[in-house]
Amino acid sequence: MVDADQTFVIVGGGLAGAKAAETLRAEGFTGRVILISDERDHPYERPPLSKGFLLGKEDRDSVFVHEPAWYARAEIELHLGQTVTAIDRAAKTVRLGDGTLIRYDKLLLVTGAEPRRLDIPGTGLAGVHHLRRLAHAERLRQVLTTLGRDNGHLVIAGAGWIGLEVAAAARGYGAEVTVVDPEPTPLHHVLGPELGQLFADLHAEHGVRFHFGARLSEITGHDGMVLAARTDDGEEHPAHAVLAAIGAAPRTALAEAAGLELVERAHGGGIVVDERLRTSDPDIYAAGDVAAVSLPLFGTRARVEHWANALNGGPAAARAMLGQEIVYDRVPYFFTDQYxxxxxxxxxxxxxxxxxxxxxxxxxxxxxxxxxxxxxxxxxxxxxxxxxxxxxxxxxxxxxxxxxxxxxxxxxxxxxxxxx
Known part of the structure; x- marks a missing residue:
């Protein structure tokens, strides 16, 4: 039975939030656990959105962290489709979009990140896509199926992990693919030129065309539909759909309004946390994509936007909220599958x-x-x-x-x- 003497609130319905809630119960916490998500879907994992689910190899239900009934069994209070609009640190409350106030003893922010937008003409056309949420992946899977059937063209802005994984999925469906990136190789900021070329060769062997050293400058269309994508060096690529895969920005607006310490945007942004994943407010924690964690092995602080960080960071934050002595110093880790x-x-x-x-x-x-x-x-x-x-x-x-x-x-x- 839940003991209402203590209330822990989790803001964010991704993997980190779901695993934090699971850990609180596994560690014996008997207080109220309230998980608030602005998505209507139950918490799910994001890697399948650009891998198995997008490829049509996994069904929709496979992406969820827990089956829906688990939350009731674990006595986790879910507020799905609800946005937290403000944190009152003095009163220790969060305000929902409908005006509801929820008091907390400890608060965990796992608000994640959102896709960066192309700031060019034509982004309002129906064929321009992003990939971050399950709804995005469902829509994109339908688009790739259609493009493959009709020999359509997909232009991808960005040769990072999401861009390359979608390129591989699109070629699997039979779509024509062009990837545009300002750097000289894919994944340049992660792997450097030495290993980035490996991925350029891999995709070229599977029919992907690359246009390096350029950015999209305009998306043209007719009757709301995409027809072509132009680059800032004067090239034009035929396109029936465009994917913006130019990175993600941490969702820090809530933390910023609450006066929590943030990393400057020029240095990657994110909420500053210590080795216990505590923010500048000792009763507020942050984990996952939004948290700027210390990486003492590398002498830096950074946000680690990958599955393993959410998988491990959520439970670590939960244990810290319970007063356990933890040091979150994991080596960053990620994986990819392409062809x-x-x-x-x-x-x-x-x-x-x-x-x-x-x-x-x-x-x-x-x-x-x-x-x-x-x-x-x-x-x-x-x-x-x-x-x-x-x-x-x-x-x-x-x-x-x-x-x-x-x-x-x-x-x-x-x-x-x-x-x-």
Missing amino acids: DLGMEYSGWAPPGSYDQVVLRGDAGRREFIAFWLAEGRVLAGMNVNVWDVTEPIQRLIRSRGQVDPDALADPSVPLESLTS
């Missing part, structure tokens, strides 16, 4: 932070591990079609010790031996 390529990436090595890239295995066959090093220390590792190596890769990163690049490149040398 027959499966990849896992651990670490943090943006261009400019490393001085060497070491390959172990056969890059030509796309069965290898790549390591990004700075002064002999491993900053990040990416395993491509090589499995069960995430743990030793992360140990190498955590060790912060210098590694012999020749031994790192030699598949006969066990990774585990390099940290002994």
Whole structure:
């Protein structure tokens, strides 16, 4: 039975919020747990939206974190389709869009991020899409099915993870695909030019056309429908649909209005949290895409917009809200599946932070591990079609010790031996 003496409120209905609610109950919290989401769907996971669900390989029900009946069994109070409009830190209340006030003892903000918008003419046309929510994925799946059937053209603005995963899905349906990006290679800000070219080659082999060094400048259409996409270097690409995949911005408006400390937008934005995921208000926590966490291994603070951060950050915040001593210092991790390529990436090595890239295995066959090093220390590792190596890769990163690049490149040398 719920004890109403304490109320923990979770704002945000994604994976982080659902796992936080689950953890509170698993850890024995008997107070009220209230989860508020501005989406009408129950909390769901986002990776399938650009992977299995978008490809038509997974059904809609597979994306949900828990079956709907679980929330009633766990005595989690759901407010779906409700927006939190304000936080009163002095009164310790949140205000909903319908005016309802809900008191909290502890508050967790897992408001996530929202897709960045193209600021060009033509974005109001019916064929312009974003991919962040389940409704977006449902609509886009229908569009890709139609494009594939009619030999239609999809233009994607952005060669990041979402852009490339949708490109792979679109080619799977048979659609024509052109990807436009201002950088010289895909995933340039994550993998650098050395490994970004690998993904350019992979997609080119599957018929994707790239237009690097340019941005979309206008989307043209007729009777509300998309006809073409123009770039700022004067090119025009035929298009029946356009996907804006130019990144995501943290949803910090609520935190900002409440006076919580934020990271400047120029440095990635997000809500500043400490090692326990507490904000500048000791009774308010933040996790997932919206939280700017400290990454002491890499000497920086950043938002980690990936599934593993939500999966682990929500439970960590829940335990901290319960007064447990936790230190959230996980190595950033993400994964992707594109065509027959499966990849896992651990670490943090943006261009400019490393001085060497070491390959172990056969890059030509796309069965290898790549390591990004700075002064002999491993900053990040990416395993491509090589499995069960995430743990030793992360140990190498955590060790912060210098590694012999020749031994790192030699598949006969066990990774585990390099940290002994």
